[in-house]
Amino acid sequence: MPADAPATTRRDAAVAALAEVAHEPGAPKPDAIVVADGIVRRFGGLTAVDVAHIEIQRGAITALIGPNGAGKTTFFNLLTGFDQPNEGQWSLNARSLKGVPPHKVARRGMVRTFQLTKALSKMTVLDNMRLGVSGQGGEKFWRALFPFAWKSEERRNTERAQELLARFKLDAKQQDFAGEMSGGQRKLLEMARALMVEPEMVMLDEPMAGVNPALTQSLLGHIKDLREQGMTVLFVEHDMDMVRDISDWVIVMAQGQVIAEGPPDSVMSDQRVIDAYLGAHHDQALTDTGEAFTDDAPSPAAPEESA
Amino acid sequence: MDFNGIITQTLTQAIGVSAVIYCLAAVGLNVHFGYTGLLNFGQAGFLAVAAYGLAVSVSRMGLSLWVGVLVGILAAILLALLLGVPTLRLRADYLAIVTIAAAEIIRLIVRSVTFREYFGGSDGITRFADEFYALNPFSSPLDLGVIKFSQNDLWVVTVGWTLIALTSLMIWSLMRSPWGRVLKGIREDEDAVRSLGKNVYSYKMQALVLGGVIGALGGFMAAIAFQSVQPDTYSTEFTFFVYTMLILGGAARIFGPILGAAIFWALLVFVGEFLNEAVNKGVITFLSNTQVGQIRFMLVGLGLMSLMIFRPQGILGDRKELALDAR
Ligand SMILES: Nc1ncnc2c1ncn2[C@@H]1O[C@H](COP(=O)(O)OP(=O)(O)OP(=O)(O)O)[C@@H](O)[C@H]1O
Ligand SMILES: [Mg+2]
Numbered sequence: 001m002p003a004d005a006p007a008t009t010r011r012d013a014a015v016a017a018l019a020e021v022a023h024e025p026g027a028p029k030p031d032a033i034v035v036a037d038g039i040v041r042r043f044g045g046l047t048a049v050d051v052a053h054i055e056i057q058r059g060a061i062t063a064l065i066g067p068n069g070a071g072k073t074t075f076f077n078l079l080t081g082f083d084q085p086n087e088g089q090w091s092l093n094a095r096s097l098k099g100v101p102p103h104k105v106a107r108r109g110m111v112r113t114f115q116l117t118k119a120l121s122k123m124t125v126l127d128n129m130r131l132g133v134s135g136q137g138g139e140k141f142w143r144a145l146f147p148f149a150w151k152s153e154e155r156r157n158t159e160r161a162q163e164l165l166a167r168f169k170l171d172a173k174q175q176d177f178a179g180e181m182s183g184g185q186r187k188l189l190e191m192a193r194a195l196m197v198e199p200e201m202v203m204l205d206e207p208m209a210g211v212n213p214a215l216t217q218s219l220l221g222h223i224k225d226l227r228e229q230g231m232t233v234l235f236v237e238h239d240m241d242m243v244r245d246i247s248d249w250v251i252v253m254a255q256g257q258v259i260a261e262g263p264p265d266s267v268m269s270d271q272r273v274i275d276a277y278l279g280a281h282h283d284q285a286l287t288d289t290g291e292a293f294t295d296d297a298p299s300p301a302a303p304e305e306s307a
Numbered sequence: 308m309d310f311n312g313i314i315t316q317t318l319t320q321a322i323g324v325s326a327v328i329y330c331l332a333a334v335g336l337n338v339h340f341g342y343t344g345l346l347n348f349g350q351a352g353f354l355a356v357a358a359y360g361l362a363v364s365v366s367r368m369g370l371s372l373w374v375g376v377l378v379g380i381l382a383a384i385l386l387a388l389l390l391g392v393p394t395l396r397l398r399a400d401y402l403a404i405v406t407i408a409a410a411e412i413i414r415l416i417v418r419s420v421t422f423r424e425y426f427g428g429s430d431g432i433t434r435f436a437d438e439f440y441a442l443n444p445f446s447s448p449l450d451l452g453v454i455k456f457s458q459n460d461l462w463v464v465t466v467g468w469t470l471i472a473l474t475s476l477m478i479w480s481l482m483r484s485p486w487g488r489v490l491k492g493i494r495e496d497e498d499a500v501r502s503l504g505k506n507v508y509s510y511k512m513q514a515l516v517l518g519g520v521i522g523a524l525g526g527f528m529a530a531i532a533f534q535s536v537q538p539d540t541y542s543t544e545f546t547f548f549v550y551t552m553l554i555l556g557g558a559a560r561i562f563g564p565i566l567g568a569a570i571f572w573a574l575l576v577f578v579g580e581f582l583n584e585a586v587n588k589g590v591i592t593f594l595s596n597t598q599v600g601q602i603r604f605m606l607v608g609l610g611l612m613s614l615m616i617f618r619p620q621g622i623l624g625d626r627k628e629l630a631l632d633a634r
Binding site for chain 2: 080082101102103104106107111112113114118119120121122123127130131132134136138139140141143144145147150154177193194196197
């Protein structure tokens with residue numbers, strides 16, 4: 001099929017670019033869109049995130065995995081400005097994002113979704129979508145007063161929203177309140193809405209959670225599509241089969257730290273990762289296998305116990 | 308009993324001067340609370356700064372009434388900024404606390420002995436609106452049988468309802484625009500709106516200013532209608548009345564605050580008139596006229612409780628929309 005041709009090239013390009021990258025936490029990437037250094041976020045005595053160095057490859061699908069409470073959502077919040085770290089620097093396209101408020105982060109091209117879906121229930125599906133469009137003249141007070149000043153812009157945005165909704169199989173629902181949709185449909189809507197912003201990078205926090213298997217397949221297809229359109233995707237997911245299916249690179253977090261990185265197959269057979277998921281981190285096992293890890297985390301269990 | 312008198316009084320009050328004032332306050336509050344979800348418990352403060360801005364400009368500084376109106380609007384904008392800058396970045400409850408306190412502070416300042424020479428203490432300021440009545444095109448009072456207005460009241464009510472119509476039209480058009488869509492989004496989930504690149508803080512501020520300025524129009528009408536400003540008109544009780552009206556009529560509906568204000572005020576008048584008449588005519592013997600005032604508030608409270616139980620979305624609200632909240 002000819003349609004597959006560009007699809008495979010984008011994917012191959014991402015895989016090829018990452019082929020030379022070392023399989024270790026904090027590995028430098030050939031073309032990093034996001035670079036973060038020394039990000040620490042504490043909640044009282046608990047260090048939820050302690051990422052020494054991380055780089056996200058442009059144009060690739062990167063999965064962020066880790067057991068519950070590993071700090072994935074917190075790390076998302078920090079990167080997107082919804083939370084501020086106690087320490088650390090991070091940048092998007094080499095421009096620092098430190099102290100940048102969330103709406104400006106979004107405008108710079110980094111748009112995220114939420115683990116607990118934030119569809120705006122009392123607004124129609126179509127309005128949810130149109131809200132996503134950046135830089136609308138009609139969103140300015142004085143212009144809003146005069147419909148002729150924004151009607152044509154609104155028409156264009158509506159068309160784009162409808163196209164996107166059709167891709168997500170939500171077009172039949174466009175006049176419904178978002179609150180009337182199922183949980184899975186709301187996940188789809190939230191993702192489609194994020195795309196209305198025309199981001200350069202999308203960050204999806206558990207996009208497949210609660211979505212039925214049939215819908216999951218189409219969602220995976222959509223995420224792969226994003227890469228084909230040149231977007232960078234960072235997503236959190238617990239289902240390893242999906243991670244294996246769509247990601248070009250996997251970053252593993254446990255107890256706030258990045259403990260492993262690599263392509264899906266190699267990461268999933270990594271002993272440290274298996275241990276982290278099985279909860280072996282309360283023994284010595286984790287520190288025994290990881291060379292890089294031993295140095296900066298003498299006792300990862302300690303802060304949790306004191307909390 | 309003089310039922311005719313009771314009915315006339317009730318109907319006249321339903322669209323009369325007080326209803327107009329409450330209406331404008333409620334239309335403004337609807338922008339805050341109804342559309343944006345801002346818990347402003349100091350709406351009385353916006354009316355107060357406007358009314359006093361007008362009165363002080365005219366009677367203390369000798370400025371024209373229209374300059375006074377401008378001063379009042381600027382004062383309301385300033386108050387909105389003053390309240391919004393520190394609180395709108397914080398959780399919703401902070402605005403509630405700060406606004407309720409600020410409105411009380413304003414009331415206490417204007418009624419204080421220290422500033423008596425400017426604000427007139429607890430007596431307030433009187434007779435500063437002649438310029439308004441000089442423009443009165445009506446040369447005779449209105450008497451439609453069931454609705455009666457004096458010449459001056461007729462002029463005030465005409466201007467008042469024109470303002471209500473204009474502001475409502477403006478809000479109607481704003482809320483159908485992308486600007487209004489952002490506000491509705493904020494009401495539901497600020498973070499979702501932020502994640503889409505909107506400056507939530509700025510929108511909340513715009514809403515606070517807009518609703519405050521509309522409230523200020525109510526303040527002007529109050530000052531002009533009675534040719535007097537008195538600090539205790541602008542008490543916290545006033546704000547709670549306005550909330551009650553808004554919820555009664557249906558928040559986030561164009562006609563919600565208008566209907567709510569008219570009905571609530573008419574009810575209050577009706578119960579008062581009815582009971583007083585009944586006491587005066589000896590129909591009710593176990594109450595005195597002074598007790599009637601309290602009884603009517605008890606009845607109103609009872610009515611509102613039933614409203615919350617049987618129709619929590621208000622008269623014009625949409626139950627379906629309210630239910631969506633629960634999910
Ligand atoms: N606001 C907060 N206050 C206190 N502790 C918090 C807060 N947010 C997160 N934490 C803690 O930080 C740790 C990391 O939480 P986080 O939500 O980032 O985990 P996660 O990796 O996203 O987990 P899951 O896979 O279950 O979503 C947890 O131990 C959590 O209890
Ligand atoms: Mg999470």
